[in-house]
Amino acid sequence: MKIAVIGTGYVGLVSGVCFSDFGHEVVCVDKDSRKIEMLEKGKVPIYEPGLDRLMERNVETGRLSFTIDLNAAIDGSEAVFIAVGTPTRRGDGHADLTYVMAAAEEIAKAAKDYVVIVTKSTVPVGTNRKVAEVVRAANPDLDFDVASNPEFLREGAAIDDFMKPDRVVVGVETDRAAAVMASIYRPLYLREFPIITTDLESAEMTKYAANAFLATKITFINEIAALCEKVGADVKQVARGMGLDNRIGNKFLHAGPGYGGSCFPKDTKALARTAQEYASPIQLVETVIKVNEEVKRRMVDKLLDLCDGSFNGKCVAVLGVTFKPNTDDMRDAPALTIVPALVGGGSTVRVCDPQGRREGEALLPSVSWEDDPYAAADGADLVVILTEWNEFRALDLSALAKRMRTPRLGDLRNVYTAEDAQKAGFQAYVSIGRADLIPG
DSSP states (O other): EEEEOOOOOOHHHHHHHHHHHOOEEEEOOOSOHHHHHHHHHHOOOSTTHHHHHHHHHHHHSSSSESSHHHHHHHHTTTEEEEOOOBBTTTTTOOOOOOOHHHHHHHHHHHHOOEEEEEEOOOOOOOOOHHHHHHHHOOOOTEEEEEEOOOOOTTTTTTTHHHHHHHHHHEEEEHHHHHHHHHTTTTTHTTTTTTTEEEEEHHHHHHHHHHHHHHHHHHHHHHHHHHHHHHHHHOOHHHHHHHHOOOOOOOSTTTOOOOOOSSHHHHHHHHHHHHHHHHHHHOOHHHHHHHHHHHHHHHHHHHHHHHHOOOOTTEEEEEOOOSSSSOOOOOOOOOOOHHHHHHHTTTTEEEEETTHHHHHHHHHHHTTTTTTSSHHHTTTTTTTEOOOOOGGTSSSHHHHHHOSSSEEEEETTOOOSSSHHHHHOSSEEEEEESSBOOOOO
């Protein structure tokens, strides 16, 4: 089957490459000619483990190609996936559907035969019906169906998530569209991965509800962590005790500096806004959004206490600025709150991140960059672990402490323990929801 994918961002590129690995003929389209040129040369514009090799293999077989020519991509395609950005709209928190609707109109004008127009982008409930209206207005004679096929890809594990999904959700209105979507996902059906077929609205809502629930779990354990610090409990032990309950599960119960990334912040805001518009506010989600921002600011206070109440004149090494490991994505990362607070407080900041520099240089203009965590710690007054990259999970803490002017460690991912820090020669150590090492 021939498939066109509009948009070569994170979702579009991963989806297109994986569809081609299913055996389909896939053409990925983007208006950014520089990005297409890069892809045609075999270079991947995002960091996702294994994506470059998978892309190369499918390009070599002739199943995968890239173009700026929308008409050529759509010609002969039985399905066209819309995978463009839906950023948070300024002012009201809603998802900006400008790119989605523009893509729908362009598809309508380019398509000649029956086609299923599939929304892969994360969109509010009701969007697919609006897409259908746009298509009918642009080309009243076109024979088409719309489908909702939300993505559930974790950055850093996207290929596995696509190839071995917990579930695939497909929202359709006709048997004809359902048959096309079943053909696309046949390789997963044959391996008995769950494929759930719903109406359009249920598919759209499933995506938002799932992300809001996961964001709630993260925020809940961060609130529990704050209380653990007050009462003397250990949040890691608490989370383990909770997670062994099958009704709760152990995932997303890791206390830290708050959630970030391309999905949770945007999707919780869009869901809250949709609920308000329908006069059915989701107060829990609204609170999660508010608390998550407070968590990030609370991290600044913890580091301030570690620095005797002032960042002024301090040298701080920050290990990790992407919102999670195995990605270069810094959207809404806690680092974008914490690092500016360090700089604004008068500290000199050095950053070390395996993949964060490409985006980070523009987003964090007042810091210097180091390739090595030990070099970043030279003469530092504080080392902060902000992202739990594997490179930072087995540091030689003794060597790190010896290179510092004042050996203090802010472990905002609970990678180590106060005992580890003390044995290594650190004078002070703070983590999240556990016992700290603070002299005096």
